[in-house]
Amino acid sequence: MRNFMLAICLVLLNTLPVEACDVSLFSLVAGNSPNKAFASTLTGLVTCVKAVGNNSQNKETLPGHLQQVMVKWIEFSNTYLQNPPEWAKKDPEWKTKFDGLTDLIGSIRKNLISAEPDYNKSHSEIQKFSRQLTRLYDNLPMDSRSRLRLDIPMQFDYIWDAWNARNQQLLIETTAKISSSTQQLSEQLDDAARKLIGDIVHRSGELHKMAAKGDVFAGKSFEFMLNMTENDFARFNDAQKEGKPATEK
Numbered sequence: 001m002r003n004f005m006l007a008i009c010l011v012l013l014n015t016l017p018v019e020a021c022d023v024s025l026f027s028l029v030a031g032n033s034p035n036k037a038f039a040s041t042l043t044g045l046v047t048c049v050k051a052v053g054n055n056s057q058n059k060e061t062l063p064g065h066l067q068q069v070m071v072k073w074i075e076f077s078n079t080y081l082q083n084p085p086e087w088a089k090k091d092p093e094w095k096t097k098f099d100g101l102t103d104l105i106g107s108i109r110k111n112l113i114s115a116e117p118d119y120n121k122s123h124s125e126i127q128k129f130s131r132q133l134t135r136l137y138d139n140l141p142m143d144s145r146s147r148l149r150l151d152i153p154m155q156f157d158y159i160w161d162a163w164n165a166r167n168q169q170l171l172i173e174t175t176a177k178i179s180s181s182t183q184q185l186s187e188q189l190d191d192a193a194r195k196l197i198g199d200i201v202h203r204s205g206e207l208h209k210m211a212a213k214g215d216v217f218a219g220k221s222f223e224f225m226l227n228m229t230e231n232d233f234a235r236f237n238d239a240q241k242e243g244k245p246a247t248e249k
Contacts, residue, residue: 021050021130022234024241053126104129131157148185175208203229
């Protein structure tokens, strides 16, 4: 039975859509602020990247989605690399962040158009690209709730890096941070929203417990739980943006 369940988890792990490309995140953070245009452009870009992920194994539709991402990224880069928003003009790493994102886009495209694409690699890089976009907001003044909402995707990214490097100490440290951050975010939401994020808080705590186990790298349980938690966070933000019963204070 245990082997059967593991097989089911592996199948699910390899067929999960790129839910973690958080389409709603930037819109939620910007709200009605002067940064809404910048956020709207980012949201459109993430939507295109998510489409690439969900069509990565479809040879007929993939080229069109890849082309759209390249066009969107070039437009975004041309607009904001040399003329960043006012709050980003003093960011010393602004260009470095763009260079890193450009490299990721290039790697995703090169892999997917190759004769033998590595779909696990493309899935990982597409998610990383989406998370790394949040770093463009590093210098934007914002309230603690918005900062937590933006920090969590990068904390997922650090956990994935630790997992892929098989670095248990770093895995313990990074899961401790996300467990704390999701709990803090929960405390700043109203009752309805707090119920929606409850499973994410619980799973984040479970990830931290799992990270400390001696056999954490022996199977796929941690990886599966991490995927589920990250996907649930994206769905939580979607629900918040759509104005479902979980409205923030």
